[in-house]
Amino acid sequence: MSIRHLRSLLIPALLMGLTTIVSAQPASDAQPPIINYDNRFLPIAAKDGMVVGPERLASEVGRDILAQGGNAVDAAVATGFALAVTYPRAGNLAGGGFMLIHLADENRQTLIDYRETAPATASRDLFLNEDGEVDRMREYFSHQSAGTPGSVAGLIYAQEKYGTLPLKKVLQPAIALAKNGFPVSFALNFEFNARAERLKQNEEAKRLFFTPAGETYAIGDNFVQSDLAWTLGQIAERGHDGFYKGEVAEKIVAEMEAGDGLISLEDLANYKVVERTPVTGTFRDYTVVSTPPPSSGGLHIIQILNLLEPYALKDMGHNSAAYLHVLTESMKRAYADRSRFLGDPDYVDVPVAALTDKGYADRLREGINEERATPAKDIVPGASLHEESSDTTHYTVADAAGNVVSNTYTLNFSFGSHIAVPGTGMLLNNEMADFAASPGNANAYGLVGGEANSIMGGKRPLSSMSPTMVFKDGKVWLATGSPGGSLIITTVLQTILNAMVFDVNVATAAAWPRVHHQWLPDKLRIEQGVSKDTVRLLESMGHTVEVGSRTLGRTQSIMLEDGWLFGATDTRRHGGYVAGDR
Known part of the structure; x- marks a missing residue:
């Protein structure tokens, strides 16, 4: 059991059911470990x-x-x-x-x-x-x-x-x-x-x-x-x-x-x-498997991860201005490509391999200024490409x-x-x-x-739905997804980044404040909870920032780790539930 799960639980059964721990092994007399989910969630063991x-x-x-x-x-x-x-x-x-x-x-x-x-x-x-x-x-x-x-x-x-x-x-x-x-x-x-x-x-x-x-x-x-x-x-x-x-x-x-x-x-x-065959990519030691076209979700999650992979993200600090800047610039470039290339693959040729190629990400990254935001109007979809919903x-x-x-x-x-x-x-x-x-x-x-x-009889409309799984050491480690229309891609992306890069448990990964940029409109949406100083720094870098009161998306996730299942729903929105064996 990783060290982040070993602190004591302070809030008891008030939030029963919101986060659950379920054993993936047969039941025994052994008790589950005491798990800390930022002192908000009650662990429950089952088989x-x-x-x-x-x-x-x-x-x-x-x-x-x-x-x-x-x-x-x-x-x-x-x-x-x-x-x-x-x-x-x-x-x-x-x-x-x-x-x-x-x-x-x-x-x-x-x-x-x-x-x-x-x-x-x-x-x-x-x-x-x-x-x-x-x-x-x-x-x-x-x-x-x-x-x-x-x-x-x-x-x-x-x-x-x-x-x-x-x-x-x-x-x-x-x-x-x-x-x-x-x-x-x-x-x-x-x-x-x-x-x-x-x-x-x-x-x-x-x-x-x-x-x-x-x-x-x-x-x-x-x-x-x-x-x-x-x-x-x-x-x-x-x-x-x-x-x-x-x-x-x-x-x-x-x-x-x-x-x-x-x-x-x-x-x-x-x-x-x-x-269909899912789209697959890698991020450092992890393999990411996600949704192919006619969803744009999996493809662009992998594309953004490719753009971010060389950056020292953990050293930047979670939700720091430096981190959110490179994250936002990567989002903008992926959503720009979405506008041009994505559709129903049974009707149009979607260049999946080219868009998810790490070499393409390297070329796109050359256009990212780490000190200054690139205006959306200056981002051209597919400029360096080598050709080949909120209530869900x-x-x-x-x-x-x-x-x-x-x-x-x-x-x-x-x-x-x-x-x-x-x-x-x-x-x-x-x-x-x-x-x-x-x-x-x-x-x-x-x-x-x-x-x-474009509309055509029999065609499937483009989607942002992004059911996603992350594999570690060849085994499923995290499975997640979200509602949210255009917010789905960035919600899932940040949830898996929180877990992969910042080594937090699944509940924290789900509840940390998120940001969203989709190229057009040229606006960076930020949830409440991000430092006001960080917001001011982002504005000084040229970002147009909008701080909103609503959560951006809402993940329902399971992490499989050390023989246990760890489940979490984003508790900042009402109604979610984690159900394990009674």
């Missing part, structure tokens, strides 16, 4: 694995599946379906995402891409008005903003190929939660209130998520979702076809036709999951056999398009907004996209 997620009930569902003999994939699928019930803002049936899996027996990693696809009739200028300008309301909050969903297909694909339990068994807890209801938590009450005005503009969403009198469900009220229970039951009985064909599909298409949407029965029937959800699972799953999925915005499909209990995504509606102009997250990410 059958761990689920770290954004919501307690769904995390416990995954834990219970592990206890019933399921593997990490079984637990991940059960958690994913349960989040569709208990975390409606981002847990979903009608969204999409990416699942990164480490298979212990094969010592192999694979990536399941279940990103949404553009309906066949979607066109390049879908969201442009007669003046050639982007109609943002249509892009964000209309039936046309919905892409063909991938979540159900992806979870079922993972279950059938890599799980060990019957699909009905892993779906049963989600069905029970929807049918019988569960107490409204503070977090869920807050989320309904935060989006009440927009949700109530859609009659079906208003019916689903508010009382008959149109009020927000109070904390402690039993929240029942009968229509969603029926939809989940269709999936349990008929698998993939229970969602993509038959009554559920017909209800989706009926709502599309009523609202001038694009998704057809053919789009649903033709949806396919793609299993993430959860991480590990089992006793060493299998690990890092899964990120989303509706895009919180509650997606805020449009519900009558009779199904589910919200539509607004993932079409992740395409470049007008190449060269920014999307909802301020990200600039190019022709590589």
Whole structure:
């Protein structure tokens, strides 16, 4: 056990469940070591694995599946379906995402891409008005903003190929939660209130998520979702076809036709999951495995790590002006490349090898002035290249056999398009907004996209989702991911840097203040908690700094070290939970 874990714990059970320690070994009479997580987190020992997620009930569902003999994939699928019930803002049936899996027996990693696809009739200028300008309301909050969903297909694909339990068994807890209801938590009450005005503009969403009198469900009220229970039951009985064909599909298409949407029965029937090879890079003694295109996340995490590798980062000091300066300059160059090169690799040629090449990083680094910020306008995407979402959800699972799953999925915005499909209990995504509606102009997250990410029927929109694993000595050492739209990449990056470079435990790595720069707009966002003197120094170096009150992203992480599983959720945002064997 490393020395940083050997101090005594001062705060007892107040934060029970927020951070957990779970033995990856069979149970014995031996007690777990006393662990210090900055004196804020309670260690709990168990034997059958761990689920770290954004919501307690769904995390416990995954834990219970592990206890019933399921593997990490079984637990991940059960958690994913349960989040569709208990975390409606981002847990979903009608969204999409990416699942990164480490298979212990094969010592192999694979990536399941279940990103949404553009309906066949979607066109390049879908969201442009007669003046050639982007109609943002249509892009964000209309039936046309919905892409063909991938979540159900992806979870079922993972279950059938890599799980060990019957699909009905892993779906049963989600069905029970929807049918019988569960107490409204503070977090869920807050989320309904935060989006009440927009949700109530859609009659079906208003019916689903508010009382008959149109009020927000109070904390402690039993929240029942009968229509969603029926939809989940269709999936349990008929698998993939229970969602993509038959009554559920017909209800989706009926709502599309009523609202001038694009998704057809053919789009649903033709949806396919793609299993891809993850992107892999190295940082000093570590190997980093992450998400390939159509996500930009893994590629740019590796690209930024390549840029930072030669710097004496630890000597600079964590979140010092010198450290944050080189970190920011590296972020800017990666996001600039994102704007030009990234898109669906089944439709465009994404130069993955060239962008992640350490030689390319060496050439880019020559343009970094360690004393002065480079204006975004002076950073040209790919200038030295040798050619060749904020309301997502993430959860991480590990089992006793060493299998690990890092899964990120989303509706895009919180509650997606805020449009519900009558009779199904589910919200539509607004993932079409992740395409470049007008190449060269920014999307909802301020990200600039190019022709590589233009709209085309059947194409997957570019994403920032970044489920990631770090390997040390050939074994999984850290698995993490985050929601946050354009913030995802830099959130995951800083979490793994905190652990790799500064040798802190997983909870500290998750909770240290973060920064974010995405090239355009030319603005360095900084969380509260960074020294005001550091902010002034960064401003004197030419950075335009914005200090905000909100956390940037939110990781759900598991560290595997010394025979133990260490789990943490960023406690600066409400609702997260770490579940281990009871």
